[in-house]
C-alpha cells in the first residue's frame with residue numbers, strides 16, 4: 616500500500632546541544648526517518664543560534680528530505696521583523712513563524728522580504744506561517760488579556776488577516792482545523808501543535824487532540840515535542856505515531 620508523507624514535525628525544545636543533535640539523528644538521521652520534519656524554536660535558537668542549527672541539524676540529515684521548521688514566532692515592528700527574516704534566510708528553513716497579532720503591515724513586510732531574499736540568494740522561498748492563538752490558551756486566558764472572543768472565533772479572524780497579508784498558512788490548535796479548512800481552502804498550510812497520542816500527558820497544552828484526529832480533520836502538519844523527545848526511546852515513539860498515521 617502507498618505510504619502517506621509523514622506529517623509530523625518533531626519539536627526539539629532543549630538548550631542541550633549534544634542532546635538536540637542526538638534526538639535529531641535518532642528520529643531523522645536514518646535511511647527511514649520516523650518524522651517528516653524537525654522544529655527548532657525559541658529555546659534552542661536563543662541558546663545556539665544559526666551555528667547550533669548547522670551543528671545539530673547538518674546538511675546530510677536534511678538531505679534525507681526532512682523539513683525544517685524554524686519556529687521563532689517573530690513579533691515586532693515591520694522593519695525589525697523583515698530584518699529578522701533576512702537574518703535567518705541562509706539557513707533555508709522550510710517554514711518560519713511570525714505572530715499574526717503583529718498586524719497586516721508586519722506580515723506583508725515579512726512575506727515580501729522572504730520572497731525578495733530567496734530570489735537574491737537563489738534558494739527556495741520559506742513558507743511563512745502566522746501564530747494565531749497559542750494552544751496553551753483557553754477562553755478564560757483570552758478574556759484575561761482583553762480578547763472577548765472564544766479561541767475558535769479569534770483563530771478564524773487572525774487566519775483571515777494572515778491570508779490577506781500574504782502568509783502561506785497558520786499555526787492553530789486541532790480544534791480549529793475543520794473551520795479553517797472550510798474558510799481558507801485546501802492549500803492553506805495548517806501546522807498544528809497541541810497534539811497528544813491517547814493517554815499522553817497534556818502538560819501546559821489546553822486545546823488538544825490525537826495525531827489521527829488532527830490528520831482526519833485536515834491538518835497539513837502536526838507538531839509533536841514531548842511525547843516523542845521525553846519517551847524512553849524517541850525513535851520508537853515517533854515510529855508508533857507514524858505507523859498509526861499510515862506514514863511508515
Ligand SMILES: O=c1ccn([C@@H]2O[C@H](COP(=O)(O)O)[C@@H](O)[C@H]2O)c(=O)[nH]1
Pocket residue numbers: 626627628656746748749750751786787808809810818820838839840841842
Ligand atoms: O500555539 C502553539 C505554537 C507553538 N507551539 C510549539 O509546539 C511545540 C509543542 O510541543 P509539545 O511538547 O508537543 O507540547 C512547542 O515547541 C511549542 O513551542 C505550541 O505548542 N503551541
